[in-house]
Amino acid sequence: MFAVVRTGGKQYRVHPGDKIVVEKLDGNAGDRVTLGDVLLAGDGGSLKSTDGLTVAAEIVAQAKADKVTVFKKRRRHNYRRKKGHRQQHTILKIVAIGDQKAEKKAAPKNEAAKTEAPKAGATKSAAARANEAAGATADQHEASAVAGTPTENPAPNNQKAAGAAKTAAKKAAPAKAAAKTGSTKNAAPAKAQAKKSPKK
Numbered sequence: 001m002f003a004v005v006r007t008g009g010k011q012y013r014v015h016p017g018d019k020i021v022v023e024k025l026d027g028n029a030g031d032r033v034t035l036g037d038v039l040l041a042g043d044g045g046s047l048k049s050t051d052g053l054t055v056a057a058e059i060v061a062q063a064k065a066d067k068v069t070v071f072k073k074r075r076r077h078n079y080r081r082k083k084g085h086r087q088q089h090t091i092l093k094i095v096a097i098g099d100q101k102a103e104k105k106a107a108p109k110n111e112a113a114k115t116e117a118p119k120a121g122a123t124k125s126a127a128a129r130a131n132e133a134a135g136a137t138a139d140q141h142e143a144s145a146v147a148g149t150p151t152e153n154p155a156p157n158n159q160k161a162a163g164a165a166k167t168a169a170k171k172a173a174p175a176k177a178a179a180k181t182g183s184t185k186n187a188a189p190a191k192a193q194a195k196k197s198p199k200k
Contacts, residue, residue: 001048003097004040005055011039014094016102019060024088031059033092041097057092064088 002015008023025033035055041048065087072081095102 001041001043001097001100003038003042003050003053003055005035006037006039007035014055014097016094016097016100018094020092020094021063021089022092023090024062025059025090025092027059027090029059029061032095033057033059053098055094055098056096057094060091060093062088062090 002013004011004013006012007025010023012020012022014020027033033056035057038050038053038055041050041053068085068087070081070083070085073079
């Protein structure tokens with residue numbers, strides 16, 4: 001069964017056993033609260049009458065929301081005001097909607113199944129358990145392996161690797177210079193020097 005209740009100016013859809021955060025309600029942790037403003041109630045696909053229907057809840061805790069910074073400013077008037085605010089909340093646990101209470105999870109009654117499980121595990125040989133552990137570790141290593149092969153950094157004392165790196169850098173340098181110069185096809189034509197006329 002579900003219900004839509006209104007509290008603190010907000011509406012919440014609740015089921016028995018749900019926990020919700022609402023605007024602050026009076027009371028301490030463990031107190032019972034009755035929410036009487038039920039807007040809608042239903043069970044499955046059918047709606048039920050809300051006349052006299054109430055939602056019983058229990059206060060879990062009184063808490064505060066995250067801090068909100070309120071900053072006011074009026075430009076060109078040297079006016080600034082900074083203020084923080086934390087809204088107070090109440091955490092509720094829905095105990096019952098009308099006469100339907102929250103279902104408690106019952107412990108499994110079949111204790112024989114619990115006792116049989118360790119016996120089945122004990123029958124495994126040590127070799128079988130070792131094989132399972134080895135398979136699990138191999139899978140973990142495969143999952144954590146990085147795709148691709150890493151490049152090796154030349155060590156400072158490795159002269160061959162360092163020399164190869166230098167020659168590669170030298171070969172790349174002229175290509176970069178050529179790329180910087182670019183083509184002069186679309187460049188503006190250079191101004192021709194003005195010819196001086198001979199003196200008469």
